[in-house]
Amino acid sequence: DGGITQSPKYLFRKEGQNVTLSCEQNLNHDAMYWYRQDPGQGLRLIYYSQIVNDFQKGDIAEGYSVSREKKESFPLTVTSAQKNPTAFYLCASSDPGLATYEQYFGPGTRLTVT
Amino acid sequence: AQSVAQPEDQVNVAEGNPLTVKCTYSVSGNPYLFWYVQYPNRGLQFLLKYITGDNLVKGSYGFEAEFNKSQTSFHLKKPSALVSDSALYFCAVSLSGSARQLTFGSGTQLTVLP
Numbered sequence: 570d571g572g573i574t575q576s577p578k579y580l581f582r583k584e585g586q587n588v589t590l591s592c593e594q595n596l597n598h599d600a601m602y603w604y605r606q607d608p609g610q611g612l613r614l615i616y617y618s619q620i621v622n623d624f625q626k627g628d629i630a631e632g633y634s635v636s637r638e639k640k641e642s643f644p645l646t647v648t649s650a651q652k653n654p655t656a657f658y659l660c661a662s663s664d665p666g667l668a669t670y671e672q673y674f675g676p677g678t679r680l681t682v683t
Numbered sequence: 684a685q686s687v688a689q690p691e692d693q694v695n696v697a698e699g700n701p702l703t704v705k706c707t708y709s710v711s712g713n714p715y716l717f718w719y720v721q722y723p724n725r726g727l728q729f730l731l732k733y734i735t736g737d738n739l740v741k742g743s744y745g746f747e748a749e750f751n752k753s754q755t756s757f758h759l760k761k762p763s764a765l766v767s768d769s770a771l772y773f774c775a776v777s778l779s780g781s782a783r784q785l786t787f788g789s790g791t792q793l794t795v796l797p
Contacts (some may be wrong), residue, residue: 573726575726578724585744602785604787608791609789611687611773611787611788611789612727612773612785612789613786613787614785614786617784623755627784637791653728657724659727666722670715670717670732670734671717671729671732671769672729672775672785673729674719674726674727674728675723675726676726677725677726678724679724
């Protein structure tokens with residue numbers, strides 16, 4: 570899982586509560602990403618950030634928010650507006666400046682909302 | 684828009700036999716192609732990539748993949764499967780020159796039988 574940490578590994582929340590998932594990287598990568606994984610659907614992009622203080626919506630941004638105040642940190646907030654928040658959430662990073670292109674993934678956070 | 688198809692949800696192979704996990708893609712330009720592997724409740728691990736050059740690329744753990752532009756395919760192969768290869772495999776595509784956004788296939792569960 571490289572130099573990306575996600576905490577906690579498991580998270581339980583009641584419906585109607587906002588929850589923030591942590592993602593930290595020590596790879597000195599400029600770009601960071603949040604994906605959602607559901608069984609049989611692969612990974613879907615929620616938000617991404619190419620540089621500090623800048624981020625863009627991905628394919629399924631509704632009900633989520635992010636911030637990028639520091640290069641190493643990209644927290645994701647799952648708001649009460651997200652209709653089906655229970656999922657496995659994966660954070661990733663990459664360095665667009667290098668000719669490598671692959672993304673490095675954290676270990677994931679499994680969120681259960683009841 | 685770019686897309687990836689993994690036509691098989693499940694692939695079973697006997698230990699020692701060759702394995703193939705299929706992937707086809709659709710992009711409107713030159714693709715960057717990736718294979719990742721995921722073990723239960725873990726993040727994704729990078730296996731290999733095609734950016735340019737030789738159509739046959741070799742990656743981690745003895746895996747290789749062949750880029751076929753005419754068939755828009757990027758099948759993952761290994762000459763001799765191990766039980767420890769059992770995992771969920773994802774193919775992903777990124778459009779060259781883009782913001783390095785990855786589009787993932789739905790995943791193929793590989794089971795290697797002893």
